[in-house]
Amino acid sequence: MPKTETFDRAQILHKATEVFHKKGYNGTSMQDLVDTTGLNRSSIYNSFGCKLQLYLEVLSDYQKKANHKFRKGLTSIYNATEQIQMIFELTLIDILEDDDRKGCLIVNCKSEMANHESLIKSFVEKNQDQMLAMLSDIVNKGQMEKIFNTEKTAGQYGLYLYTSIQGLRMTGILNKNENDLRNIIDTIIKVLH
Amino acid sequence: MPKTETFDRAQILHKATEVFHKKGYNGTSMQDLVDTTGLNRSSIYNSFGCKLQLYLEVLSDYQKKANHKFRKGLTSIYNATEQIQMIFELTLIDILEDDDRKGCLIVNCKSEMANHESLIKSFVEKNQDQMLAMLSDIVNKGQMEKIFNTEKTAGQYGLYLYTSIQGLRMTGILNKNENDLRNIIDTIIKVLH
DNA sequence: TTAATTTTGAAACGATCATTCCAATTAAAG
DNA sequence: CTTTAATTGGAATGATCGTTTCAAAATTAA
Numbered sequence: 289m290p291k292t293e294t295f296d297r298a299q300i301l302h303k304a305t306e307v308f309h310k311k312g313y314n315g316t317s318m319q320d321l322v323d324t325t326g327l328n329r330s331s332i333y334n335s336f337g338c339k340l341q342l343y344l345e346v347l348s349d350y351q352k353k354a355n356h357k358f359r360k361g362l363t364s365i366y367n368a369t370e371q372i373q374m375i376f377e378l379t380l381i382d383i384l385e386d387d388d389r390k391g392c393l394i395v396n397c398k399s400e401m402a403n404h405e406s407l408i409k410s411f412v413e414k415n416q417d418q419m420l421a422m423l424s425d426i427v428n429k430g431q432m433e434k435i436f437n438t439e440k441t442a443g444q445y446g447l448y449l450y451t452s453i454q455g456l457r458m459t460g461i462l463n464k465n466e467n468d469l470r471n472i473i474d475t476i477i478k479v480l481h
Numbered sequence: 482m483p484k485t486e487t488f489d490r491a492q493i494l495h496k497a498t499e500v501f502h503k504k505g506y507n508g509t510s511m512q513d514l515v516d517t518t519g520l521n522r523s524s525i526y527n528s529f530g531c532k533l534q535l536y537l538e539v540l541s542d543y544q545k546k547a548n549h550k551f552r553k554g555l556t557s558i559y560n561a562t563e564q565i566q567m568i569f570e571l572t573l574i575d576i577l578e579d580d581d582r583k584g585c586l587i588v589n590c591k592s593e594m595a596n597h598e599s600l601i602k603s604f605v606e607k608n609q610d611q612m613l614a615m616l617s618d619i620v621n622k623g624q625m626e627k628i629f630n631t632e633k634t635a636g637q638y639g640l641y642l643y644t645s646i647q648g649l650r651m652t653g654i655l656n657k658n659e660n661d662l663r664n665i666i667d668t669i670i671k672v673l674h
Numbered sequence: 675t676t677a678a679t680t681t682t683g684a685a686a687c688g689a690t691c692a693t694t695c696c697a698a699t700t701a702a703a704g
Numbered sequence: 705c706t707t708t709a710a711t712t713g714g715a716a717t718g719a720t721c722g723t724t725t726c727a728a729a730a731t732t733a734a
Contacts, residue, residue: 292711294711311597312507314508315593317690318692327712328711328712328714329694329714330694330711331711331712331713333693334710334711338693388596391592391596398654398655399584399589399593402584402654403503403582404504412655413655439671444661448664450652451648451649452645452648453648454651455646458644458647461591461595462591462602462606471633471637471641472640472641475633475672485680486680487682487730487731510721511721511722512721521681522682522722523682524681524683526723527681527682528681531723
């Protein structure tokens with residue numbers, strides 16, 4: 289029987305995520321990945337395929353973790369307003385913890401590659417669909433409970449919130465002032481009531 | 482006396498802008514620039530300096546043109562609401578005309594390079610300051626005229642609008658549905674009244 | 675027409691790019 | 705142990721990277 293992988297796949301993926309996040313896809317070389325993962329070049333290709341495949345796996349992993357964070361944050365909260373606030377709170381924390389101004393990996397990825405690589409475009413579209421589903425579900429619930437107004441449909445508000453989150457992530461790259469960011473969030477949410 | 486430049490500098494800059502916009506900074510090679518500008522490699526270095534210098538000149542040019550568009554659009558409009566609407570209208574047009582999903586050059590640039598190159602970071606910060614000044618001036622005027630509410634300061638609303646514009650540009654990369662985008666804009670602006 | 679000076683073309687620079695190859699190493703199963 | 709098969713290290717692949725070099729071409733003032 290064959291020798292088995294000796295490295296921790298999750299840990300390697302985490303290291304790879306850091307590099308791609310910091311330098312972007314085109315800014316990251318295989319040498320960068322070799323250096324930071326500590327893995328040999330052959331092992332990377334053997335275990336993850338080419339650079340783009342590894343990047344896609346990194347994206348999926350990043351998305352899965354973000355999704356998990358959202359779902360975990362939303363459990364034990366049943367008020368629609370607080371749920372929306374929680375989503376922005378998690379985003380805010382992510383921004384404030386992002387000391388080296390990397391921004392959001394998926395937003396960066398969309399900006400850099402959505403118009404080149406069709407696999408990336410599909411991934412980002414699927415990510416958007418998931419976000420929209422989550423957001424409009426909450427809005428819909430809030431509207432049923434008469435907490436949110438019905439001047440726009442849940443889908444329309446969902447897209448508005450998704451847009452606002454992306455904007456917040458872009459602003460958050462260079463502006464880490466918590467009060468400023470909280471004011472933006474406050475203004476974003478206000479229109480729902 | 483020396484031989485003078487034979488090419489049209491503005492036209493070369495326009496071509497270079499197209500490439501950088503479509504492929505990003507790291508995705509664009511000097512060969513790409515040679516191919517699309519039609520200029521010789523030496524001439525590029527001789528007239529524009531290195532790749533980064535050329536990129537910075539492209540950014541300045543792009544910003545100048547966008548500024549010009551805004552100022553032109555805002556002349557003969559004296560109502561604050563309509564001024565804000567005009568700014569979003571111009572952004573919307575830009576999004577709808579962007580057939581190959583490139584997004585906004587400056588947003589892309591911020592996402593790709595603001596955390597690496599300090600010259601880029603400075604440029605983007607200056608661009609942000611200009612946008613914030615323009616937006617909060619309009620908001621301030623609207624508040625003086627009692628058209629906009631004063632629940633937030635003009636500066637806070639300015640930052641909110643700047644954030645929203647960036648979000649709109651991100652959403653606009655993959656979503657070109659005019660109705661959807663107009664609904665987002667409508668929702669963004671509503672909070673001011 | 676000549677002298678002065680810059681642009682231009684084309685080749686070349688060393689470095690780095692993503693990827694492949696192959697022999698040596700390793701570990702599980704018989 | 706021996707066999708088996710995958711992982712691993714390290715060198716090598718050809719292509720492309722950004723940048724430089726230099727002689728030839730081009731243009732204008734004298």
